Amino acid sequence: MKLFRKNKSVLTPEEKQKNKKYRLYIILSGILLGLSFPPLPVPQIMFFALIPYLYVIERKERLIEINRATYLMAFVFGLLTIYWVGSWQSSADPFLMISGVLLVFINPVFFLIPSTLYFFCRKSINKTAALFLLPLFWVTYEYAYMLTDASFPWLTLGNGLVKFLSFIQVADIIGAEGLTVFVIFINIFLYRAFTSVKTDRRKFYLNFSAAILLIVIPIIYGVVRVSTFSFSKDKVRVGLIQPNLDPWDKWAGGNIQNIEDIHFELSQKAIDKGAEIVFWPETAFPVYLFSGSHAAEVNDINNFIRKNNTYLVTGMPDVRFYASGDRKENGTVPPDAKYSKAGDYYYATYNAVFLLDPASHHIQKYGKMKLVPFGEKVPFVESIPFLGSLIKWGVGISGWNVGRDTINFTMPASHFRSITQKDSLRINTLVCYESIYPYFVANFTQRGAEMIAVVTNDSWYGKLSGPYQHKEYAVLRAIENRRSVVRAANGGISCIINPVGITETQSEMFVKTFVTGDVVLQREKTFFTKYPLIIPVISAAASLWIIGIFILKKLKLKLKL
Numbered sequence: 426m427k428l429f430r431k432n433k434s435v436l437t438p439e440e441k442q443k444n445k446k447y448r449l450y451i452i453l454s455g456i457l458l459g460l461s462f463p464p465l466p467v468p469q470i471m472f473f474a475l476i477p478y479l480y481v482i483e484r485k486e487r488l489i490e491i492n493r494a495t496y497l498m499a500f501v502f503g504l505l506t507i508y509w510v511g512s513w514q515s516s517a518d519p520f521l522m523i524s525g526v527l528l529v530f531i532n533p534v535f536f537l538i539p540s541t542l543y544f545f546c547r548k549s550i551n552k553t554a555a556l557f558l559l560p561l562f563w564v565t566y567e568y569a570y571m572l573t574d575a576s577f578p579w580l581t582l583g584n585g586l587v588k589f590l591s592f593i594q595v596a597d598i599i600g601a602e603g604l605t606v607f608v609i610f611i612n613i614f615l616y617r618a619f620t621s622v623k624t625d626r627r628k629f630y631l632n633f634s635a636a637i638l639l640i641v642i643p644i645i646y647g648v649v650r651v652s653t654f655s656f657s658k659d660k661v662r663v664g665l666i667q668p669n670l671d672p673w674d675k676w677a678g679g680n681i682q683n684i685e686d687i688h689f690e691l692s693q694k695a696i697d698k699g700a701e702i703v704f705w706p707e708t709a710f711p712v713y714l715f716s717g718s719h720a721a722e723v724n725d726i727n728n729f730i731r732k733n734n735t736y737l738v739t740g741m742p743d744v745r746f747y748a749s750g751d752r753k754e755n756g757t758v759p760p761d762a763k764y765s766k767a768g769d770y771y772y773a774t775y776n777a778v779f780l781l782d783p784a785s786h787h788i789q790k791y792g793k794m795k796l797v798p799f800g801e802k803v804p805f806v807e808s809i810p811f812l813g814s815l816i817k818w819g820v821g822i823s824g825w826n827v828g829r830d831t832i833n834f835t836m837p838a839s840h841f842r843s844i845t846q847k848d849s850l851r852i853n854t855l856v857c858y859e860s861i862y863p864y865f866v867a868n869f870t871q872r873g874a875e876m877i878a879v880v881t882n883d884s885w886y887g888k889l890s891g892p893y894q895h896k897e898y899a900v901l902r903a904i905e906n907r908r909s910v911v912r913a914a915n916g917g918i919s920c921i922i923n924p925v926g927i928t929e930t931q932s933e934m935f936v937k938t939f940v941t942g943d944v945v946l947q948r949e950k951t952f953f954t955k956y957p958l959i960i961p962v963i964s965a966a967a968s969l970w971i972i973g974i975f976i977l978k979k980l981k982l983k984l985k986l
Contacts, residue, residue, distance in 0.1 A: 434489050447481045449482070452497065452501050454501075457471075458475070458506075458508050463588060471582065471608050472615070475609065478920065489681070491541075492544075496534070499756075506579070506894070509886050509889035512525065516673040528577065531765070532738070535570050538565065542560055542565065542968050561967040562611035562968055563582070564602045568602060569965075571865075576795075581597070584897075586901045587926075590647070590925075591651070597905055598954065600864075601863045615724070618723070631884075657946050660846075662942070663911055665693065665912065665920075666706065667932050669935055670916075685710075685722055685726075693733070696733045699941065699942050702836075706879060708741065712742065713742050713774075738878060739880070744772060745793060746772045749770055758773075761773070762826065763824075775794065775826055778791045791828060793827075793856040794829075794865070795859040795865060830867040835848045852874055852876045860902055866905070870950065877903070877910045881912060892918060896914075903956070904924070907925075907954075908947055927963050
């Protein structure tokens with residue numbers, strides 16, 4: 426023990442005071458970032474939130490010091506914005522609470538990717554280059570995080586700007602990641618202006634002017650875009666059903682007939698107000714309704730939509746069975762299908778969406794592809810199978826399989842009163858969490874989706890920040906693709922968002938209600954829809970380049986030695 430104490434560096438009182446001051450700066454950055462995110466209405470805070478953080482990391486010399494500062498900043502940021510993941514209600518599942526706590530501690534680790542790349546760049550080139558490449562390093566982290574099995578890209582910086590409507594219109598070109606680049610560059614220029622205000626007036630004015638330009642140019646673009654946007658004359662009238670069922674009670678064995686009656690009651694009211702498509706929320710029924718065991722309820726639903734001549738889009742658990750020989754003979758079995766030894770068959774279960782047609786018994790299906798880590802699928806369970814039995818939570822049908830394709834639902838245009846120039850209507854329906862992935866959503870629009878729908882159940886999280894953030898993030902999907910977005914949520918927020926990101930109508934949280942409205946159908950594809958990966962690819966290339974230079978320099982030093 427004495428040996429360790431002897432080797433431990435002793436800080437002077439001045440150094441201790443400096444470190445204390447730096448920690449306060451880092452915490453301040455985390456707080457400011459948290460305050461800029463929904464539901465608070467002050468996204469502009471984000472334009473200077475990183476200044477204290479940049480000030481500190483510029484003055485740290487070692488990688489471990491930079492990463493410690495980054496972790497602390499990200500921890501405070503996450504604590505203020507994703508604290509709600511644990512639900513923290515009396516009826517909440519204990520595993521959900523544990524997952525919420527773990528997320529707050531684990532999520533900041535991913536922020537060490539840009540800070541490590543920043544350090545590599547400093548060592549390979551210089552501090553100035555590292556500072557100006559930091560936005561690209563940050564996008565590399567945000568995009569790479571979206572690709573992992575444990576992804577939770579809730580804290581993409583661009584998401585925090587959703588309430589600054591005039592600024593975020595540029596997302597139809599650059600997407601949410603482009604907004605992240607703008608945010609960090611604005612912080613960098615303001616930081617450089619701040620640090621030179623007393624020493625170099627020219628540098629101050631140059632950097633301050635650059636920051637102002639980066640704020641003003643998107644605003645001008647946004648004002649012009651909103652005022653000149655050409656809305657299509659083609660519309661459909663939708664009914665969004667919000668049954669407000671307690672999710673804990675429902676999954677504990679709620680009365681199927683009662684659930685059905687509530688959905689029919691609200692749907693009829695929406696149809697009476699002209700709804701041509703009715704949307705029920707995610708997992709509207711807590712059973713595999715179309716598996717053959719609930720013929721009476723299925724018959725009731727078919728009779729209801731046939732009588733009203735109305736299409737129904739509903740979230741619904743889905744199970745599909747495959748004969749044991751299918752995998753070997755023709756490869757029709759999904760690679761992640763489960764095997765039943767007792768029945769000698771394969772089966773796959775999906776958190777799915779069904780489109781029910783009033784004119785036939787044909788059902789179009791989409792299986793959710795982006796599953797919530799731990800809540801719907803245990804990350805890396807294919808590689809580490811025992812995790813699947815070790816980690817489970819007590820509600821819902823856990824262990825979903827991953828959907829296979831970005832499918833759009835199609836309906837004949839002739840069914841709808843206000844569609845005149847199209848053979849069919851194409852919509853895509855996202856399930857809950859999927860709506861936070863910009864590139865994923867763009868895939869559906871590339872395939873011709875004219876409207877984006879989200880079925881969700883945010884009731885697990887009460888009136889905490891999560892449901893409000895989730896709703897607001899859908900605004901970015903509307904702007905990126907210039908598509909209307911409709912949300913049918915079990916307990917709220919159900920809403921209609923138009924292609925310029927304006928929420929035209931929405932429900933209150935935790936009210937049994939319905940929302941109706943006309944939804945504009947757009948067909949033109951934005952630059953972002955056509956080329957969604959330009960900024961991530963550039964960012965990844967820059968990051969790999971820096972890693973390569975850093976490794977080469979290290980190798981040269983070793984060879985010299």
